Amino acid sequence: MFTVKRMNIPKRTIELVALLAISTTLFLFLHTRDLSSKLKEMEVKMQPEDLVSANQIISGDSAPSQGVRSMMKILQSTGEMTSLRPQQLNNTRKAQQEIIFFNRVPKVGSQTFMELLRRLSERNQFGFYQDRVQRVETIRLAPDDQVRLAALVSSYDAPAAYIKHVCFTNFSEFGLPEPIYVNIVRDPVERVISWYYYVRAPWYYVERKMAFPDIPLPDPKWLKKDFETCVLSGDRECKYLEGETREGIGDHRRQSMFFCGHEQECTPFNTEGALQRAKMAVEQHYAVVGVLEDLNKTLTVLEHYIPKFFQGAPNVYWDEISKYNTINRNTFKPHVNEEVKDIVRKNFTREIEFYQFCKQRLHKQFYALKLPEKP
Ligand SMILES: *[C@@H]1O[C@H](CO)[C@@H](O)[C@H](O)[C@H]1NC(C)=O
Ligand SMILES: *[C@@H]1O[C@H](CO)[C@@H](O)[C@H](O)[C@H]1NC(C)=O
Ligand SMILES: *[C@@H]1O[C@H](CO)[C@@H](O)[C@H](O)[C@H]1NC(C)=O
Ligand SMILES: *[C@@H]1O[C@H](CO)[C@@H](O)[C@H](O)[C@H]1NC(C)=O
Numbered sequence: 601m602f603t604v605k606r607m608n609i610p611k612r613t614i615e616l617v618a619l620l621a622i623s624t625t626l627f628l629f630l631h632t633r634d635l636s637s638k639l640k641e642m643e644v645k646m647q648p649e650d651l652v653s654a655n656q657i658i659s660g661d662s663a664p665s666q667g668v669r670s671m672m673k674i675l676q677s678t679g680e681m682t683s684l685r686p687q688q689l690n691n692t693r694k695a696q697q698e699i700i701f702f703n704r705v706p707k708v709g710s711q712t713f714m715e716l717l718r719r720l721s722e723r724n725q726f727g728f729y730q731d732r733v734q735r736v737e738t739i740r741l742a743p744d745d746q747v748r749l750a751a752l753v754s755s756y757d758a759p760a761a762y763i764k765h766v767c768f769t770n771f772s773e774f775g776l777p778e779p780i781y782v783n784i785v786r787d788p789v790e791r792v793i794s795w796y797y798y799v800r801a802p803w804y805y806v807e808r809k810m811a812f813p814d815i816p817l818p819d820p821k822w823l824k825k826d827f828e829t830c831v832l833s834g835d836r837e838c839k840y841l842e843g844e845t846r847e848g849i850g851d852h853r854r855q856s857m858f859f860c861g862h863e864q865e866c867t868p869f870n871t872e873g874a875l876q877r878a879k880m881a882v883e884q885h886y887a888v889v890g891v892l893e894d895l896n897k898t899l900t901v902l903e904h905y906i907p908k909f910f911q912g913a914p915n916v917y918w919d920e921i922s923k924y925n926t927i928n929r930n931t932f933k934p935h936v937n938e939e940v941k942d943i944v945r946k947n948f949t950r951e952i953e954f955y956q957f958c959k960q961r962l963h964k965q966f967y968a969l970k971l972p973e974k975p
Contacts, residue, residue, distance in 0.1 A: 684964060684967055684968035685968060686904070686905070686965070686968045686969060688968075689905075689961075689964060689965045689968055690887070690905055691780075691781070691884075691885060691886060691887045692780055692887040692905055692906050694778055694885075695777075695778050695779060695780040695887070696777030696778045696779075697754060697758055697777040697778070697779055698726075698758040698759040698760075698780070698908065699753060699754065699756060699758050699759065699760050699761070699762065699779045699780065700717075700726075700760070700761035700762065700779065700780045700782055700906070700909055701753055701762055701769070701771075701779040701780065701781050701782070702714075702717065702761060702762065702763045702764075702782045702783065703763075703764060703765070703766045703767065703768060703769065703781075703783060703858055704763055704764070704765055704783065704784065704858075705765075705783060705784065705785060705786075705791075705855055705858045706765055706795070706852065707786070707791050707794045707795050707798060707852070708784045708785060708786040708791060708855075708892050709784065709786065709892045710784055712921060713784055713890070714730065714763055715921055716913060716916060716917055716921055717761050717763070717909075719916050719920060719921070720909060720910060720911075720912070720913060720916060721761060723911075723912055723916065724908065724909055724910075724911055724912070725759070726758075726759035726760055726761060726908075726909060727756055727757060727758075727759070727760030727761070728760070728761055729756060729760060729761065729762045729763070730762070730763040730764065731762075731763065731764035731765070731766075739765055739766050739767050739857070739858070740767055740857075740862045740866075740867070741766065741767070741769070741862050742862075743862075746769050746770075746774070746862060747774050749764075749766065749769055750769055750771045750774050750776045751774075751776065753771075753779060754771070754776050754777060754779075759908060759909065761909060762779075766858075767857060767858055767859075767860065767861050767862045767866065768781070768858065768859050768860065768861045768862075768878075768881045768885070769861075769862070770861065770881075770885070778885070780887045780906060780909075781885045781886040781887055782886065782887055782888050782889075782890075782902075782906070783858065783859070783886060783888075783889050783890070784889070784890040784891070784892060784898070785855055785889055785890070785891055785892070785954075785955055785958045785959075786855070786891070786892040786893065786955075787892075787893060787955060788855050788948050788951035788952055788954075788955050789941050789944050789945050789948055789952075791855060792852070792853055792944065792948075793827055793933070793936050793941075794933065795852045796827050796830070796838075797827070797933040797934075800818075800822075800823050805817065805818050805823075826934060827936050827940070828936060828937055828940045831940050831943055831944060832940065832943075838944075840853060840869060840870070840944065840947040840948065841869065841947070842868075842869060842870045842871065842947070843868045843869065843870070843871055844868065844869045845867045845868050845869070846869075853869055853951075854867075854869055854870075854874070854951065855951060855954070855955070856874060856875060856878040856950065856951055856954040857874070857878075859877075859878035859879075859881045859882055859886075859889075859954070860874045860875075860877045860878040860881065861877060861881065863877075865877065866878075870947065870948060870949060870950045870951060871950065872950065874950070875950040875953060875954055878954055879954065879957055882957070882958060882961065883961075887905055887906055888901055888902050888905055888906060888962070888965070889958045889961065889962065890902065890962065891955075891958060891959050891962050893959075894959065894962060894963075895917075896914070897962055897963065897966045898962065899913045899914040899917055900914060900966060900969070900971070901962055901965045901966050901969075904969050905965060
C-alpha cells in the first residue's frame, strides 16, 4: 500500500505537468495557426511571383521556341497542320463528371489562374472549391489518401472546380468517374529561380517561424546568397543531380512530378521513367495544360476545349485580372544571368523536354481550332 502510494504521487504530478504542457502547446498551436493563416492571406495578396508573372504576361506570349517551331514545320510539311482535328485533342470528352480537377503546380502563376477560375465560377455558374492552406504541403499521397481525395472531389455537386497542390491522381484507378484535368506549367528553370527567391522573401520565412517557433531564423548569409553564386560555387542547394531524391518542402525542382503521379518512380530528379509517365498522363487525361509563357493561347484553348467553365476567360482575364497585376514586382528576385541559367538547363533536360511537350500540345490544340488570324 505504502509503496503504491509513493509511486502514485509523482506519477500524478507528472501527468498533471504533462497535461498542462499539452494544453499550453495546444493554445500556442491554435494561436500560431491563426496568425499563420492571417499571414497566408497576406501572402496571397502580395505573392510576388504572380505579380511578376503578370508582368511577363503583359509583354505577351513567348516567341515560339525551337521545339515548337520545328514541330510546326513538320506538321506543315506533312500537311498535318490542316488535318489537325480538335476532337482528337479533346480530353474533355472523356470526362465522366463535370468537375475540374486543377492540381496546381506552385510558382507558375497559378494564383492568378485561381482568381480567374473564381471569377469564372460566378460568371459561368459552377462551384469553386480549394483545399485549405496546409502548413506543409504534401503533394505525394499514400493510396488511401488518394482515394479519399478522389472521393471528396467526386462528392461535390457538379459543375464544380477543385484546386489543390497535389500530384496527378488517377480517379479511374479507384473506380471513380474521370474529372476534367487541368494544369499550368512554366519554363522549369525560371520556375526554380522563382522558388529560390520565394523562400528568401521575408513573408515566407516569418510565416515558417511562426508556424514552427523552434526552427531557427535563417542565417542572414543564406538569405543574402544569390542564385548565381549558389550555382557557380557548387553549393548543395543549387546542385541538380540526376536520379537524386530529396523529400520534403525543400524539393521543388520537379514540375513533372505533378503529372507523373504519387508513385516512388516519380520522385527521382530528371529521370526518363518519370518523364514518360508524366507525358502519358497528360496525353491520356489532361484536357488542357496551359503554359504561363503562352498566356493568350492558354486562355483561348481553355475557352474552346472546356467552354462550360472557361467561356469568356480571355475577357475576364484582360478586363478584370491583369489590371491589378501590373506594377508590383518581387524586389527579392534579381536578374539572373543567362549563362548561369544555361548551366542549370544542362541538368534539367527531362524537365525541359516535358515543358516543351506540354507547349507543343497546347499549340496543336490551338491550331486545330483554325481560328481566323487576328489583324
Ligand atoms: C494577348 O491578348 C491581349 C488582349 O486581347 C492583347 O492585348 C495582347 O496584345 C495579346 N498578346 C499577344 C502576344 O498576342
Ligand atoms: C549537373 O550534373 C553534373 C553531372 O551529374 C554535376 O556534376 C553538376 O554539378 C550538376 N550541376 C548543377 C548546377 O547542378
Ligand atoms: C489510370 O487508370 C486507368 C484505369 O486503371 C488506366 O487505364 C490508365 O492507364 C491510368 N493512367 C495513367 C496515366 O496511369
Ligand atoms: C471539347 O469537348 C467538350 C465536351 O464535349 C465540348 O464542350 C467542347 O466544345 C469541345 N471542344 C472542341 C474544340 O472540340
